[in-house]
Amino acid sequence: MTRNAIGVGLATGLYGISFGALAVTSGFSFAQAQVLSLGLFSGASQFAVVGIMGAGGGALAAIATSSLLGIRNGLYALSLARVLKLSGIKKVFASQITIDESTAMSVANVDDEELSRWAFWATGISVFVFWNIATAIGAIGASLITDPKSFGLDAAVGAAFLALLWPRLINKQIRYIALSAALLAIILIPVVRPGIPVLASVLIAVIIGLRNSGSK
Amino acid sequence: MDPRWVAVIASSVIAFALKFSGNVVPARYLEQPKIKSITSLVPIVMLAALVIVQTFATGQQLDFDARIAGLIFAIILLLFKAPFIVVVIGAAAIASLLRYFGLVN
Numbered sequence: 001m002t003r004n005a006i007g008v009g010l011a012t013g014l015y016g017i018s019f020g021a022l023a024v025t026s027g028f029s030f031a032q033a034q035v036l037s038l039g040l041f042s043g044a045s046q047f048a049v050v051g052i053m054g055a056g057g058g059a060l061a062a063i064a065t066s067s068l069l070g071i072r073n074g075l076y077a078l079s080l081a082r083v084l085k086l087s088g089i090k091k092v093f094a095s096q097i098t099i100d101e102s103t104a105m106s107v108a109n110v111d112d113e114e115l116s117r118w119a120f121w122a123t124g125i126s127v128f129v130f131w132n133i134a135t136a137i138g139a140i141g142a143s144l145i146t147d148p149k150s151f152g153l154d155a156a157v158g159a160a161f162l163a164l165l166w167p168r169l170i171n172k173q174i175r176y177i178a179l180s181a182a183l184l185a186i187i188l189i190p191v192v193r194p195g196i197p198v199l200a201s202v203l204i205a206v207i208i209g210l211r212n213s214g215s216k
Numbered sequence: 217m218d219p220r221w222v223a224v225i226a227s228s229v230i231a232f233a234l235k236f237s238g239n240v241v242p243a244r245y246l247e248q249p250k251i252k253s254i255t256s257l258v259p260i261v262m263l264a265a266l267v268i269v270q271t272f273a274t275g276q277q278l279d280f281d282a283r284i285a286g287l288i289f290a291i292i293l294l295l296f297k298a299p300f301i302v303v304v305i306g307a308a309a310i311a312s313l314l315r316y317f318g319l320v321n
Binding site: 011014015017018027028029032035036038039040041042044045047048049051052053055056058059062063065066067068069070071072073074075076077078080081086091092094095096098149150151152153154155156157158159160161162163164165166168169174177178179181182184185186189190191192193194197198200201202204205206208209210212213214 | 277289
């Protein structure tokens with residue numbers, strides 16, 4: 001289990017390098033990139049903040065997008081609470097490392113409560129450590145690059161979001177939902193301010209979500 | 217204050233508050249089927265919109281440049297189950313090559 005946790009941490013760390021690099025080439029400082037990895041510590045939200053502001057969006061749009069993406073972590077914490085049985089200061093530390101990876105590893109071992117707890121802590125800590133080291137490496141590396149476009153780094157941001165989305169496209173309905181959000185975004189880009197097309201996509205989640213839960 | 221710092225700090229604080237609230241709020245408030253159904257879809261729609269915006273938008277303008285080639289190559293790599301870092305570097309490499317040879321913007 002410890003080896004698995006370190007494996008997940010290393011794999012995640014690798015894309016921490018791309019986060020650090022993209023943050024710096026989007027105009028964020030080394031310190032800002034590092035604080036995002038230490039404090040925000042959630043890949044999709046972090047990429048959203050640097051992607052949106054790098055593309056000319058305002059701070060408010062970046063904060064709103066990041067936060068909407070972060071709601072799921074709150075739900076993870078909620079469903080993990082039964083297994084983790086946290087008290088006091090441990091709640092604070094556990095909260096910070098409640099992310100996709102630590103939740104997935106804990107849930108995968110749910111039959112054995114002890115192991116499930118261990119998987120959560122080991123994976124969360126391992127990802128936190130590697131993710132932050134990798135961010136620093138990526139940010140330092142990218143600060144040596146003078147023309148990010150010539151390295152295709154602007155193309156890397158869209159690819160990063162697609163790679164985060166890909167494993168979630170588990171059935172036909174979800175693929176259609178993603179497609180309609182994509183269509184809405186492309187229609188809205190020329191007519192609203194940068195950052196708004198992404199926020200507007202949440203409307204689709206609300207409409208379909210209400211319909212789905214109503215029909216059950 | 218640099219708007220980037222505002223975004224960095226505010227988004228970090230809110231992210232922590234969201235995670236922490238899951239540990240202190242009674243489950244019944246958030247586990248209603250409506251809320252669960254919506255929140256499970258939020259990352260899907262936002263990530264899809266982010267893909268589009270980062271690939272086609274330059275400010276409020278729709279641009280068709282090397283980023284599209286990068287995205288298409290990323291799709292191919294994902295279909296072949298390539299890991300995250302390979303997808304990201306692959307997309308950058310294609311865009312970079314096409315620009316180097318002056319084939320696209």
